[in-house]
Amino acid sequence: MGLLELCRQAFGARDLYQVLGVRREASGDEVRRGYHKVSLRVHPDRAAPAEKDEATRLFQILGKVYAVLSDQEQRALYDQQGIVDEESTVLTQDRNWEEYWRLLFKKITVKDIEDFEAKYKDSAEELADIKAAYMDFTGDMDKIMESVLCVDVRDEPRIKKIIQDAINSGELPSYKAFIKETKQKMNARKRKAEQEAKEAEKSREELGLGTGDDDLKALIQSRNENRKKEMDDFLSQMEAKYGNKSKKGGKKGMK
Incomplete structure (x- = not known):
């Protein structure tokens, strides 16, 4: 199943920007903040044991959305044609999305x-x-x-x-x-x-x-x-x- 369809099923929105709660004209920093704000609420560490699997799935989808919108070429393709290149290395590489998240965001004490x-x-x-x-x-x-x-x-x-x-x-x-x-x-x-x-x-x-x-x-x-x-x-x-x-x-x- 493609990323856009996953977003529709999981978040009720096929528009990647809508999933992150940002404008299509959003800067890279705004997209980053939007990703963090939404992903923080579904982070598996914050989920009840019975909800952890679903939280992990949502977290992975959000990671892919951000990976697309933070990549200059992939974002341009999406903006111009409304499609996601599912075969791009941005989405096909084997990635631990939680480790990826932690590389982006410092834990606040x-x-x-x-x-x-x-x-x-x-x-x-x-x-x-x-x-x-x-x-x-x-x-x-x-x-x-x-x-x-x-x-x-x-x-x-x-x-x-x-x-x-x-x-x-x-x-x-x-x-x-x-x-x-x-x-x-x-x-x-x-x-x-x-x-x-x-x-x-x-x-x-x-x-x-x-x-x-x-x-x-x-x-x-x-x-x-x-x-x-x-x-x-x-x-x-x-x-x-x-x-x-x-x-x-x-x-x-x-x-």
Whole structure:
């Protein structure tokens, strides 16, 4: 069975870009992040024993999709003719897809997250991300706070000041959602953050967790599905953005 048909059966989509959740015009890095984000959710290591075989199958299909879209010639063929060369070495070579995945993505540890947060906050990169989030979400602080890495309710005054300064300087437009945000909305966001912090602490105490990598994994697994998805997305962004690069001369990961 060909790759396109496998994608239709497994993911309900025959378009390779749709499988990874990216635009057809996506850059190589965007395709890579899309692959990582989707594959992280079906990784065999995260599946229940009874679901491991199916997770492995889905994981292998995703690996093949990425292998095609990350190969310049194969992607061009697919874009131009809508077909996949099933006989190409990209798909026919004997490959361990989990090893391939690990070559692409560095495993993120608790220390990595802490080190990254220390370097990221108040950096030029964070500043750019905040401004981009403001534009993407037309000033909606709920979505901005969910989008920017490593921020919590304590960072909100700092985030708002950065945005307001950029508005005052004319760098950013003045969106009503930001300028006229109601106290009700602000308080609701604060209450939600405080409740989530309490739930996280309660889960940690109930499970007797510390701060190790296995403890982080157990804590994630103890949360409800929505919060688990958000944490998966965060780890996906971290691993895809700062994981090992396959190209010579690329970044080797966070240091």
